[in-house]
Amino acid sequence: MIELHSTPTPNGQKVMIMLEECGLEWTHVDVSIRLGDQFKPEFLKISPNNRIPAIIDKDGPKDSSGGSDYAMMESGAILIYLADKTGKFLPTDPRKHYDTLQWLMFQMGGIGPMFGQANHFNNYAKDKIQYAMDRYTNEQYRLYKVLDNRLANSEWIGCDEYSIADMATYPWVKGWKDRGLDDADHPNFMRWLAAMEARPAVQRNNEMATEIRERMAKDAEGKAEINMFDTKQNKEMLAEATKR
Ligand SMILES: N[C@@H](CCC(=O)N[C@@H](CS)C(=O)NCC(=O)O)C(=O)O
Numbered sequence: 001m002i003e004l005h006s007t008p009t010p011n012g013q014k015v016m017i018m019l020e021e022c023g024l025e026w027t028h029v030d031v032s033i034r035l036g037d038q039f040k041p042e043f044l045k046i047s048p049n050n051r052i053p054a055i056i057d058k059d060g061p062k063d064s065s066g067g068s069d070y071a072m073m074e075s076g077a078i079l080i081y082l083a084d085k086t087g088k089f090l091p092t093d094p095r096k097h098y099d100t101l102q103w104l105m106f107q108m109g110g111i112g113p114m115f116g117q118a119n120h121f122n123n124y125a126k127d128k129i130q131y132a133m134d135r136y137t138n139e140q141y142r143l144y145k146v147l148d149n150r151l152a153n154s155e156w157i158g159c160d161e162y163s164i165a166d167m168a169t170y171p172w173v174k175g176w177k178d179r180g181l182d183d184a185d186h187p188n189f190m191r192w193l194a195a196m197e198a199r200p201a202v203q204r205n206n207e208m209a210t211e212i213r214e215r216m217a218k219d220a221e222g223k224a225e226i227n228m229f230d231t232k233q234n235k236e237m238l239a240e241a242t243k244r
Pocket of ligand 1: 076
């Protein structure tokens with residue numbers, strides 16, 4: 001059994017898709033980053049960076065005393081772990097393997113951070129800073145073009161097989177319409193998106209994400225939220241939660 005301690009943001013959803021694709025037994029443990037659950041000591045034990053997603057594999061690699069609970073943070077590492085555990089969605093052929101890892105890292109180091117900043121400066125920052133909005137919006141469109149170019153030459157993002165690189169990327173890029181992307185100018189990306197959305201596991205993910213979000217919103221009613229974007233407050237919350 002795998003416990004996914006998370007909330008259905010793009011980083012959370014990529015792990016949900018993998019768990020569904022692999023047919024592993026798993027459960028979602030709701031971690032409300034709006035209410036500050038990421039600073040609770042029990043969560044920090046499994047995710048010292050106070051970020052979702054994290055997993056606990058109840059049947060993980062054994063520790064020195066024979067215990068099999070294994071905790072992990074970082075969505076890309078979690079996807080590789082689950083692929084290794086199940087032998088699925090990370091090809092063993094050396095070229096396909098490293099191609100897939102390259103494109104997984106492209107999502108982790110490129111799409112995730114840049115799309116996240118674009119979303120922040122366009123939709124949440126309290127000051128409208130034109131330089132930051134332009135910088136990250138342009139980067140976001142450039143990255144969509146990199147994907148479209150890749151998908152002109154490859155059926156899937158990582159290689160010619162569906163893989164964890166596709167699962168990692170999909171939740172970040174599926175909101176192309178809201179981001180103002182010109183679909184006619186990205187035909188390969190649109191072909192891939194349709195193939196992703198034809199997969200039952202991806203469809204289940206999208207339904208579950210909505211259900212979990214609704215459940216968490218209900219649970220949060222009447223409770224005080226933290227300001228997730230106040231990095232000073234976040235720095236202090238982590239220091240307070242981990243002081244010795
Ligand atoms: N590199 C990390 C990034 C995780 C991340 O940024 N998670 C966000 C939600 S998508 C989070 O937990 N934010 C909580 C916060 O900012 O306090 C990963 O891929 O797992």
